[in-house]
Amino acid sequence: MEHLPQRYRQLFPTLQTHTVLASCSQSALAEPVSRAIKDYHDSLLLMGTxxxxxxxxxxxxxxxxxxxxxxxxxxxxxxxxxxxxxxxxxxxxxxxxxxxxxxxxxxxxxxxxxxxxxxxxxxxxxxxxxxxxxxxxxxxxxxxxxxxxxxxxxxxxxxxxxxxxxxxxxxxxxxxxxxxxxxxxxxxxxxxxxxxxxxxxxxxxxxxxxxxxxxxxxxxxxxxxxxxxxxxxxxxxxxxxxxxxxxxxxxxxxxxxxxxxxxxxxxxxxxxxHIGVSRIRDHVKTICSDARQYAAEKGLQLAAQAGRQPGLVAIRDERASETAALLKKKKVICAPWDTLLRLAPHFYNTKDELRHAIDEIAAVFSAR
CATH class of the missing domain: 3.40.640.10 (Type I PLP-dependent aspartate aminotransferase-like (Major domain))
Structure with missing residues (x-):
């Protein structure tokens, strides 16, 4: 299912510079969606109503x-x-x-x-x-x-x-x-x-x-x-x-x-x-399954058993907000919540992006 991100990643400018894995909080903004927002603004600016x-x-x-x-x-x-x-x-x-x-x-x-x-x-x-x-x-x-x-x-x-x-x-x-x-x-x-x-x-x-x-x-x-x-x-x-x-x-x-x-x-x-949610589900499930296995290999503790969270990778971290702030400086965007680091990909994300985020998390943990 890796063809999904290959086909649609160009619609998301942020992905050119950042690894965005926070769809459980705020997804990346697609350029066509941004244009739609601008259309609303321009219609008021130029036509008045x-x-x-x-x-x-x-x-x-x-x-x-x-x-x-x-x-x-x-x-x-x-x-x-x-x-x-x-x-x-x-x-x-x-x-x-x-x-x-x-x-x-x-x-x-x-x-x-x-x-x-x-x-x-x-x-x-x-x-x-x-x-x-x-x-x-x-x-x-x-x-x-x-x-x-x-x-x-x-x-x-x-x-x-x-x-x-x-x-x-x-x-x-x-x-x-x-x-x-x-x-x-x-x-x-x-x-x-x-x-x-x-x-x-x-x-x-x-x-x-x-x-x-x-x-x-x-x-x-x-x-x-x-x-x-x-x-x-x-x-x-x-x-x-x-x-x-x-x-x-x-x-x-x-x-x-x-x-x-x-x-x-x-x-x-x-x-x-247009894409189809079933296709999105299959892609997200596949890359999250790989990510959970990779995180376990890196010694990270997952919040739930494999197979029970097909669209989310939740990693235990008592200092989740602090870790997320450090990751953001490295242009890796995740969604911390309490004692969890949530990695939430969408159809535009790749297996390698999730592995990169996990590598960065493991590096933060090792430095403590």
């Missing part, structure tokens, strides 16, 4: 994300961030009799922040056991009183991938809705919301989706969306200036989107769909 064009770009981004996850465009809402999504989703469930919510220790901290702030709900937190989450834990903690189960598709710390379809089947048996945080998977792991039986799914644009901050997407299954009435909804979630909710997931929208991020997302998603 670009409302109609921006609305067209918004619909293009919506359509491309729907294609990426196997959804219909009317099942996609354009939102500011995944954190905003969680607040809006919480507000939409107030009419349900059931008031129990389940989430996991693998969820991004924002999930806990939102649900702990909801005084009307009781929560259960599924713990991590032996570095993972197990289906029997979901079976125990999801009850007949659970209104929503929140799960990450991929763990932000070490790349642990969950079987979303199996969890969805279990949640459905208990009468619980399923919300999936796909921020760490969308763009490099194939997603099929219909096949998996997902009720809601959210992802932002700045990581593996090749975009910039300020924009995210929310999928809501069409049969569910029209039954929900989010309290956090405004004119972009209504039928024009009418007070009535828009149909489908659009009712979860609030105000004017960050159009500059929309321009970037429309182009970036088009590029990902």
């Amino acid at each position: 670009n409302w109609n064009e921006a609305i067209e770009k918004t619909e293009s981004a919506r359509n491309e994300f729907a294609k990426l996850i196997g959804a219909e465009p009317n099942e996609i809402a354009i939102v500011p961030s995944v954190s905003d999504v969680l607040v809006t989703v919480a507000s939409s469930l107030s009419g349900f009799r059931k008031k129990h919510v389940v989430y996991t220790e693998m969820d991004f901290p924002a999930v806990s922040h939102v649900w702990q702030a909801q005084s009307d709900y009781t929560v259960s937190v599924i713990p991590v056991i032996d570095g993972g989450l197990h289906l029997k834990q979901y079976e125990k903690d999801i009850t007949d009183e659970t209104v929503l189960t929140c799960v990450p598709h991929v763990h932000y710390r070490d790349g642990f991938v969950q079987d979303v379809k199996a969890i969805a089947e279990m949640a459905k048996k208990k009468g619980s809705l399923l919300f999936v945080d796909a921020y760490q998977s969308a763009g490099h792991i194939p997603i099929d919301v219909k096949e998996w039986g997902v009720d809601m799914l959210a992802a932002g644009t700045r990581k593996y989706l090749l975009g910039i901050p300020g924009m995210a997407f929310l999928y809501v299954r069409k049969e569910l969306a029209d039954a929900l009435k989010p309290k956090s909804s405004a004119w972009f979630g209504r039928n024009g200036f009418d007070a009535a909710y828009a149909t489908g997931a659009r009712r979860f929208q609030t105000g004017t989107p960050a159009f500059i991020s929309v321009y970037a997302a429309a182009l970036a998603l088009s590029l990902l769909n």
Whole structure:
């Protein structure tokens, strides 16, 4: 699969001078995406207004994300961030009799922040056991009183991938809705919301989706969306200036989107769909497998067992932020988190780049 980076690396100017392995935090910026951002700027600078064009770009981004996850465009809402999504989703469930919510220790901290702030709900937190989450834990903690189960598709710390379809089947048996945080998977792991039986799914644009901050997407299954009435909804979630909710997931929208991020997302998603996420998955999985083996040979300690993190190489380091700062001086960009150095490649990265980063990490460790 090395032909992928050979074919597309020229689209990413940063790769000419840096080794960029931080897609779990911020992917490298593609030159066509940069041009799309400039197009937004220039349209204001030279024409004074670009409302109609921006609305067209918004619909293009919506359509491309729907294609990426196997959804219909009317099942996609354009939102500011995944954190905003969680607040809006919480507000939409107030009419349900059931008031129990389940989430996991693998969820991004924002999930806990939102649900702990909801005084009307009781929560259960599924713990991590032996570095993972197990289906029997979901079976125990999801009850007949659970209104929503929140799960990450991929763990932000070490790349642990969950079987979303199996969890969805279990949640459905208990009468619980399923919300999936796909921020760490969308763009490099194939997603099929219909096949998996997902009720809601959210992802932002700045990581593996090749975009910039300020924009995210929310999928809501069409049969569910029209039954929900989010309290956090405004004119972009209504039928024009009418007070009535828009149909489908659009009712979860609030105000004017960050159009500059929309321009970037429309182009970036088009590029990902053109390449194909299955091809990206295969390439990333191959070079990460090689990197984990190489890191072990160098005596580095990995955060999880081989095979459980196909798209991420997480190396244990008590001084991860310090190491990352030293690597940055050597033009190697990774994503530290707490006591982990995360190497997160994309389709534009090569096996040799990952090995180079591991060599530099080993050199830092040896110098201590």
